[in-house]
Amino acid sequence: MKTDDLIARLVNDLPSSPTSAPARAAASFHSVAGLTLAMIAAAVAMSAMIYGLRPDGPLNGAPGLLLWSIIAFAALALTQRARAPDVALKGPVLALLCGLSALVLALAVFAHAAGQPMVRLDHVLHCLQTVGLLACPSFIVISVLLRRSAPASPVLAGAVAGLSAAAIGALAYSVSCPISDPLASLSAHAIAVLSFSAVGAAIGWRLYAW
Amino acid sequence: METELDDREERWSRWASAALAGDRRSYDRFLVEVSERVRRYARSRLSRSGHGIDEAEDIVQDVLVAIHAKRETWDPSRPIGPWVDAIIRYKTADAMRKMGRRAVAAEDIDAIADLATAHYDGDRRLDDLDRHLGALPSREQGVVAALGLEGMSAAKCAERFGMSEVDVRVAFLRGVAGIRRLVEGPQGAARGTRR
Numbered sequence: 001m002k003t004d005d006l007i008a009r010l011v012n013d014l015p016s017s018p019t020s021a022p023a024r025a026a027a028s029f030h031s032v033a034g035l036t037l038a039m040i041a042a043a044v045a046m047s048a049m050i051y052g053l054r055p056d057g058p059l060n061g062a063p064g065l066l067l068w069s070i071i072a073f074a075a076l077a078l079t080q081r082a083r084a085p086d087v088a089l090k091g092p093v094l095a096l097l098c099g100l101s102a103l104v105l106a107l108a109v110f111a112h113a114a115g116q117p118m119v120r121l122d123h124v125l126h127c128l129q130t131v132g133l134l135a136c137p138s139f140i141v142i143s144v145l146l147r148r149s150a151p152a153s154p155v156l157a158g159a160v161a162g163l164s165a166a167a168i169g170a171l172a173y174s175v176s177c178p179i180s181d182p183l184a185s186l187s188a189h190a191i192a193v194l195s196f197s198a199v200g201a202a203i204g205w206r207l208y209a210w
Numbered sequence: 211m212e213t214e215l216d217d218r219e220e221r222w223s224r225w226a227s228a229a230l231a232g233d234r235r236s237y238d239r240f241l242v243e244v245s246e247r248v249r250r251y252a253r254s255r256l257s258r259s260g261h262g263i264d265e266a267e268d269i270v271q272d273v274l275v276a277i278h279a280k281r282e283t284w285d286p287s288r289p290i291g292p293w294v295d296a297i298i299r300y301k302t303a304d305a306m307r308k309m310g311r312r313a314v315a316a317e318d319i320d321a322i323a324d325l326a327t328a329h330y331d332g333d334r335r336l337d338d339l340d341r342h343l344g345a346l347p348s349r350e351q352g353v354v355a356a357l358g359l360e361g362m363s364a365a366k367c368a369e370r371f372g373m374s375e376v377d378v379r380v381a382f383l384r385g386v387a388g389i390r391r392l393v394e395g396p397q398g399a400a401r402g403t404r405r
Binding site: 001003006007008010011012013014015016017083084085086149150152209210 | 229232234237238241242245267270271274275276278279280283284285288292293295296297300304
């Protein structure tokens with residue numbers, strides 16, 4: 001096909017009235033915040049239904065709730081930015097991932113200093129399953145949005161999508177997690193979140209390519 | 211130069227905003243100007259990388275389709291030039307990656323097939339070839355024999371073994387590296403795969 005003919009076809013395909021612009025509507029801060037809160041509420045409800053509330057009371061998961069709320073909002077704000085091709089993401093995404101990795105390291109050092117194992121593999125495996133399950137619905141929603149977008153780097157978009165969804169999963173699981181030690185619980189959740197971010201990056205290059 | 215860029219930015223922003231509001235005439239002007247910019251960029255990238263510039267028009271069309279499909283990711287409060295340039299860079303890199311893969315795969319298969327069989331001139335060495343082929347995993351054995359010895363195309367080979375063409379190429383390269391390791395030792399194999 002000649003380029004002139006293609007242009008004529010594209011022009012004809014343009015709706016003659018202003019579009020509802022779902023992508024642009026979704027770009028507003030309110031809609032991102034609203035969507036985030038809806039995903040968090042759904043994940044918390046799912047966690048309470050599947051795993052029940054933590055034996056020592058859901059508010060004892062406050063450190064996790066606070067940390068993962070911050071990470072989830074920050075990651076979702078980055079996911080929102082990842083939707084346009086002209087937005088640089090590398091710095092903020094790497095900063096967030098490095099911050100989280102530093103947290104895991106610091107928690108491991110604290111645990112070691114307190115005479116506990118640095119990381120318990122059984123906790124990590126448990127959290128990989130629970131956080132992964134609770135992250136799935138959010139990951140699907142985020143992926144639908146990203147697939148309608150044009151991220152300059154599908155890999156980074158995948159990393160940040162995995163991070164957002166897993167942070168929501170970890171936040172939700174904080175109300176159910178039976179691990180009473182906050183150090184052990186946070187470090188196991190953080191490892192799970194970082195793992196899902198890596199999985200997101202690994203599948204993002206294909207899933208979000210356009 | 212700066213004024214020219216400012217003029218273009220102002221013009222493109224105006225046209226793109228009007229297009230999002232449904233103005234087809236503005237959209238036509240916008241796409242025509244963008245296509246000229248993409249064409250210049252694609253030709254320059256293709257000629258610098260040693261590809262034929264006749265592929266430029268495919269890149270132009272890919273970019274135009276992407277701009278059309280993703281037009282709502284442009285935020286009218288942001289400049290449009292960087293948005294268009296980001297799409298041009300992404301689509302050009304994508305197209306060149308695909309071209310590179312096609313070209314490299316074709317060259318590799320010819321060159322490596324020669325290398326693979328170069329050690330086996332003469333009847334005596336054919337026994338060695340059988341022995342070395344036999345040491346490979348069965349999938350790599352079949353692919354190396356089909357491509358390197360029978361001269362089959364990657365597409366036909368993929369059909370025969372029920373694999374994708376990419377998998378065929380990977381199996382072939384691994385198989386040849388395996389044979390080179392057997393013939394020359396690990397250092398020889400590493401030298402061969404870096405070619």
